[in-house]
Amino acid sequence: MMTRELDSVSKHIENLTIHAEDATEENTLSPSTNEQKHVDFTQMPQEILVHIFSYIDADFLVNVVSLVSKYLHDILSNDQYWKMRLYKKFPQDFPIVNDSNFSMADTSKECISCWKIWKKSNGLQNNIVLSQPSGCTVDCIHLTEDRNLCICGGRDHNMTVWKLDPEPGANIDTSSEKIPQKHLNHHKGWVWSINSRPGEICSTSFDTTMKLYNMQGLEITRSIRAQAPVLCSTYVDEHTIAAGCINAKTIMVDSRSGSIIRSDNFHKRSVLKIESDSNYTVSTGEDGVLIIVDIREMKIVQKIRTRGFAMAMNSSGKQIWTGSKTGLVQVYNAKNPNRVYEAARLDYGFSGKVTALRYTSGAVYAGSTDGWLKIFQPTLKPDCLGELHLKSDGLTDISVVDKRLAVSAGNGMVTLWDPASTPPSEDPWDESA
Structure with missing residues (x-):
């Protein structure tokens, strides 16, 4: 199951891969002369990954993507990422009362899940x-x-x-x-x-x-x-x-x-x-x-x-x-x-x-x-x-x-x-x- 889901993520990320050569003057690429170089998304810069993650379901990020590598896990374990993601969708301060045991990742998942279900x-x-x-x-x-x-x-x-x-x-x-x-x-x-x-x-x-x-x-x-x-x-x-x-x-x-x-x-x-x-x-x-x-x-x-x-x-x-x-x-x-x-x-x-x-x-x-x-x-x-x-x-x-x-x-x-x-x-x- 996880392999199939990761393949799905990889296919989407391949759409963002960087081509090794510039386009021709007609802004076209010839498959015979230009090979597409695939990027290992587990090694992509954090700024690009954060942008990509904004389009992916929160549960999938936590339960699947974060398990792929320590690098991805560290990004998705950072409360600042989840706070930014949540604020982008809902420009509010969560929660009203903050404490050391509060998890922004859990709150982000819950808020979006409740929004989907009830609204x-x-x-x-x-x-x-x-x-x-x-x-x-x-x-x-x-x-x-x-x-x-x-x-x-x-x-x-x-x-x-x-x-x-x-x-x-x-x-x-x-x-x-x-x-x-x-x-x-x-x-x-x-x-x-x-x-x-x-x-x-x-x-x-x-x-x-x-x-x-x-x-x-x-x-x-x-x-x-x-x-x-x-x-x-x-x-x-x-x-x-x-x-x-x-x-x-x-x-x-x-x-x-x-x-x-x-x-x-x-x-x-x-x-x-x-x-x-x-x-x-x-x-x-x-x-x-x-x-x-x-x-x-x-x-x-x-x-x-x-x-x-x-x-x-x-x-x-x-x-x-x-x-x-x-x-x-x-x-x-x-x-x-x-x-x-x-x-x-x-x-x-x-x-x-x-x-x-x-x-x-x-x-x-x-x-x-x-x-x-x-x-x-x-x-x-x-x-x-x-x-x-x-x-x-x-x-x-x-x-x-x-x-x-x-x-x-x-x-x-x-x-x-x-x-x-x-x-x-x-x-x-x-x-x-």
Whole structure:
């Protein structure tokens, strides 16, 4: 496969080869007297290669061309090349918050891939409705990282699990009736949040319980009782779950024993959203405060007053994205957890509250109570990659894995977008990108 693709690259580069002799006065070359000397493109000057690479698909450059020689690998490992390439296509600064772990090559691939899928191909128009409007609000939606399951929970106390084909694009031409589904009715109150780790699913509910399920058979493995309705949750590590409750408490749960190992009053009102890595939790509440907690010492390292309490949040790497009831999206620089500050305030044109938000290096996915789903570039002056108005009584949650997108709504509707991946074509030269 690689040999065939490299041959394709070589054929294109041969079109740029330098002829050994000048043309005749008639500006023609005689094949009998002039031989074309082929240039080894692995030895061409860097300036020429950079120009040639600008016409070649980014995935192909990273996955094929960079493996040909150390010389080519060094060029394609340079962040300055990818920054220049990305800026040429999208004259914006990427990312809003930079950090040492940031990869310009990955960002370039993601940005161009998202542009192709959502803008160039108008990808939001191609979707499948997994659940028709029922009048009963679906408050949460979750796609598992293995791409096998889509799970929603609602105010009818039930969860619905759809078994998906993990192959990108494989589900979109299938009718929803043909996608296997299973209903779980273990809760006795509204289902507020769903999360997962490999092999396990966690749901939280207004009935004050957290339920754990085996991912393969969807059997319930443990029920954990809190002191109040549990509104949000996140996996800290394989065996620890952090959750936020309506009584303003943040709890830490050992999933093996089912015991609550800590309970803290970091917020003054209901904890609406919580996310975590192995060192810190980030939570927002109805008190309008964003709180960062060092979970190694279980102490607050910073409190930030937000502009209207955040109804949606996504923490990714060194940045925190929030969506507020004012309709704005705020981005916080979290490179230093002890000094988190607002880096940007973005207006995506919503007339309602921002209730759903997911950030990736290639796109930001946002939804509002006004019924609009919008996809933007993750930049200070974002270009809209796509927007769609769903007659839905407002959007409640968004889940994104790769480019697979699921959205839940206030009228019970669940919609799935499953675009095909965008690998290099037979001809890896992609001037349109």
